[in-house]
Amino acid sequence: MTKFFTSSIGQKFFMSITGLFLMLFLIVHLTINSLLLFGDGTLFNQAANFMSSNPVMKVIEPILALGFILHIIYAAYITLKNMKARPKGYKITTKTKASWASKNMFVLGTLIFIFLVIHLANFFWKVKFGTVETVMVEGKELHDVYALVAGLFKGWWWYDVIYIVGVIFLFLHLTHGFWSAFQTIGWDNEKWMPRLKVIGYIYSIIICGGFAFIPLYFLIKYAV
Amino acid sequence: MKIKLNIWKQANAKAKGRFEKYELDGVDTEMSFLEMLDSLNEKLIKEGKEPVTFEHDCHEAICGCCSLYINGHPHGPGKETATCQVHMRSFKDGETITVEPWRAKGFPVMKDLMVDRNAFDKIMSAGGFVSIDAGQAPDANSILVGKIDADKAFDAAACIGCGACVAACKNSSAMLFVAAKVSQLALLPQGKVEAKRRALNMVAKMDELGFGSCTNTGACEVECPKGIGIDFIAKLNREYLSASFSEAE
Numbered sequence: 001m002t003k004f005f006t007s008s009i010g011q012k013f014f015m016s017i018t019g020l021f022l023m024l025f026l027i028v029h030l031t032i033n034s035l036l037l038f039g040d041g042t043l044f045n046q047a048a049n050f051m052s053s054n055p056v057m058k059v060i061e062p063i064l065a066l067g068f069i070l071h072i073i074y075a076a077y078i079t080l081k082n083m084k085a086r087p088k089g090y091k092i093t094t095k096t097k098a099s100w101a102s103k104n105m106f107v108l109g110t111l112i113f114i115f116l117v118i119h120l121a122n123f124f125w126k127v128k129f130g131t132v133e134t135v136m137v138e139g140k141e142l143h144d145v146y147a148l149v150a151g152l153f154k155g156w157w158w159y160d161v162i163y164i165v166g167v168i169f170l171f172l173h174l175t176h177g178f179w180s181a182f183q184t185i186g187w188d189n190e191k192w193m194p195r196l197k198v199i200g201y202i203y204s205i206i207i208c209g210g211f212a213f214i215p216l217y218f219l220i221k222y223a224v
Numbered sequence: 225m226k227i228k229l230n231i232w233k234q235a236n237a238k239a240k241g242r243f244e245k246y247e248l249d250g251v252d253t254e255m256s257f258l259e260m261l262d263s264l265n266e267k268l269i270k271e272g273k274e275p276v277t278f279e280h281d282c283h284e285a286i287c288g289c290c291s292l293y294i295n296g297h298p299h300g301p302g303k304e305t306a307t308c309q310v311h312m313r314s315f316k317d318g319e320t321i322t323v324e325p326w327r328a329k330g331f332p333v334m335k336d337l338m339v340d341r342n343a344f345d346k347i348m349s350a351g352g353f354v355s356i357d358a359g360q361a362p363d364a365n366s367i368l369v370g371k372i373d374a375d376k377a378f379d380a381a382a383c384i385g386c387g388a389c390v391a392a393c394k395n396s397s398a399m400l401f402v403a404a405k406v407s408q409l410a411l412l413p414q415g416k417v418e419a420k421r422r423a424l425n426m427v428a429k430m431d432e433l434g435f436g437s438c439t440n441t442g443a444c445e446v447e448c449p450k451g452i453g454i455d456f457i458a459k460l461n462r463e464y465l466s467a468s469f470s471e472a473e
């Protein structure tokens with residue numbers, strides 16, 4: 001068992017488990033974000049404040065951070081090791097058909113990481129440590145996260161562009177990541193491989209389509 | 225037909241190596257790729273030059289030693305073919321064909337196009353066998369094996385250990401090879417007994433010898449001359465994980 005953590009399959013196992021965990025998180029994240037589309041933002045504010053203040057989330061937050069950190073560290077480590085496995089490359093680079101995303105997961109991951117830093121600085125950090133205006137909802141003082149999000153999406157079109165490009169990188173990452181995670185934990189066979197690929201595409205389209213739709217909605221709604 | 229060749233030449237394992245250009249006239253379209261290389265070598269010998277070193281043996285896709293990386297494909301063009309089954313009709317008149325050795329840390333180049341594939345033997349010695357004397361072919365129906373398992377084991381057993389999977393993989397991962405060997409034995413009653421230890425030891429050996437880890441690109445199965453699919457890699461992962469979580473050693 002001690003060897004497991006250093007073995008190639010063991011390391012991939014952690015990539016897979018953390019990846020699956022992060023994919024679950026994306027579902028929760030999008031569900032809450034979708035509240036941005038309804039009403040005047042009260043609903044979203046209530047949900048966002050609930051997420052940032054209830055005790056369960058206080059426990060889940062560091063676990064989530066750990067999920068991200070492990071996923072990133074293992075990825076960097078494995079990628080470096082894999083590069084060393086071919087000290088001298090080919091003159092003619094491979095003509096073998098394999099999806100572009102599958103061959104560039106680390107590049108995509110790095111791009112998503114850059115987006116993540118911008119994203120955290122813009123939202124998470126401000127809510128957690130910055131000064132976000134407050135509003136009174138049903139006698140309670142809540143952070144006006146809605147105003148923060150809507151303000152960015154409406155006022156800064158180039159922010160929407162960054163956001164949507166980030167989501168596209170995420171989409172590509174997920175199209176390979178989803179079924180790949182199942183393959184790595186061995187939950188796959190001849191029959192399930194095409195099924196998991198299809199489910200992965202559906203998942204990626206829903207998640208990324210959803211995330212990309214929200215800034216577009218704000219842009220279009222307030223453009224006129 | 226007339227072809228131009230761009231072939232990797234390297235005097236020995238330590239030498240630097242470089243690409244050498246050759247031209248060959250009068251190539252018959254019905255010639256096999258290996259025969260074409262033979263005729264190139266004959267010509268070179270007559271001219272008093274060094275022939276090109278490359279490996280081949282069976283010429284019928286069962287020994288796995290004709291390991292050439294041709295125009296960006298291990299084993300050249302064609303689906304489920306080893307280099308020895310590639311014919312010159314797959315190329316155009318006047319085409320430049322680039323031939324390289326397998327590139328992987330686990331397969332160091334020994335000379336020109338010949339690499340040292342001993343690493344695969346070492347992986348096999350780490351567990352790719354059954355320790356008991358299984359004797360002669362057993363009497364019919366004395367050991368029952370389900371049809372699905374029997375077919376799967378047979379598919380896996382088709383692996384000829386050529387290393388094209390490693391050559392095709394961007395991570396030089398040997399997972400497809402190890403997956404085929406582990407699955408073949410794990411699916412049969414004689415091999416099942418040692419399945420856990422086998423999976424653990426063969427994977428440990430594979431890691432130790434410097435092969436990369438699988439990122440599920442699927443490049444290996446496209447180039448495998450025996451059509452071994454990556455569903456076997458999922459099986460290997462399954463075998464390895466369950467062995468890791470249950471084996472006391």
Ligand code: SF4
Nearest residue numbers: 383384386387389448
């Ligand atoms: S799995 Fe296929 S490509 Fe890899 S060694 Fe076996 S026969 Fe060759």
Ligand code: FES
Nearest residue numbers: 283285288290308
């Ligand atoms: S020469 Fe034996 S497999 Fe090609």
